[in-house]
Amino acid sequence: MDANQEKYHDQIDAYLRDELSTEDRALFEQLLEKNPEVLKEFKIHQELFVHIDESSWIDDSFTPEIEEVKEVENYFRSIEAKKLKDTIVKAQANYQKKNNTSFLNNRLFLSVLAAASIAIFVVLYTMNSNNADQDLYAAYSQWQDLPSLTSRSDESQLAEGQRLFEQKKYDESYMLFKEYKKDKNKLLPSVLIYLGVSALELDQYTEAISYFDQIISSDTIDQSKGYWYKALVYLKQGKKDDVIKVLEIILKDRQNYNFDKAQALLKKVQ
């Protein structure tokens, strides 16, 4: 470089290192416009800075010969280049098809995948929790513990009902108990239990609840049994919150029917 250019070196450096005041920058830019020799030198310096700066590129400071550009451009327009481009496009498509995992890098796909897995999780979870409730229901619906009605064998209808119930012929037992109920204005809790449980087994939940509510509102010592069976109705339906509410009532008093079982069941449901 000659002395003339060297004279501007410090200014070029200062400009490129952002060390000039606004006025000095403007002055220097005017100089660049007027003096192509300095501009040429400036551009090389500018390029040095750009090479180091990862956030920019040299196309501002460097302009290649137009003949060279044309030559390369013509290659890109050639038949050979077009053929290569087609092959690349094909290869890329095949690569994507083969490499399914590459889809994992696709943000859109990832978010869809995430949403889908959440949905699947929710479905499985609710199904599972339903299943869990069903399992619990199965475990607690051991009806062989129900009080026998045969002691009142004076009423053969009840004995027959119990027999049908024990044979799991719930349609028939339900019909029979309902018949029996017709001409009574007050039923013993034990009979109401058979009625309610038959209804429950037939998935007639509203009826089941109404029978168990009758037990609850009765003033018998078996009154608290109503809560237990009501809890089982909700359990079979998978109505977790209702199960919990009813169980909590049972747990208010140790004397209540199935207090310990209620405690155990509550833990499992929660």
Next chain:
Amino acid sequence: MKDNEYFIEGILQSDEKVIMDIYTSFFPKCLKFVMHNKGQRVDAEDIFQKVLMQISARIRCRELKTINSTFEAYMFTACKNLWRRELNKRKRVTNIEVKELVSEESDMAYALLEQERWELFKEKLEKLSDNCKQVLMLFLKKVSYADIVVQLSYSSETVARQRVFKCKAKLIKSVKSDERFENLMS
């Protein structure tokens, strides 16, 4: 690992199988870089395709005989530079100063020549002494002279300035004296 010759020949012959191999081996790294730098998958695909076209063009109508580094290193650097260029272009477009529309072929031609230019500077910088490289890097990263003095234990700012001046002059001289420089300069 397959050698450079295998990949280069594959590109020159438009061999789909080899190009698939290239995608499998080198695309993920390029994709990761682009996605970590404000890009999308489509950007990475576009860039990668252009890098392959660029290699072919450089061998067919430029001076490039072969790739001396590993093929992987070359692919990654080319991918990085092309993406830097693209980001720079986008930055400019948003900054009012819209460049006139150029054809894709023309744009790719510019990108190729800029890549060659970049390699020239890189190569010359690497040939400097470690000491020169160190001080120039700090200078070009706009570190203040006061800090350069501290970091490189110079006795004064004047010494640091002299050192920068000498090393920079050396670098520019070696770039200018390279025959590629005149070819590339308008």
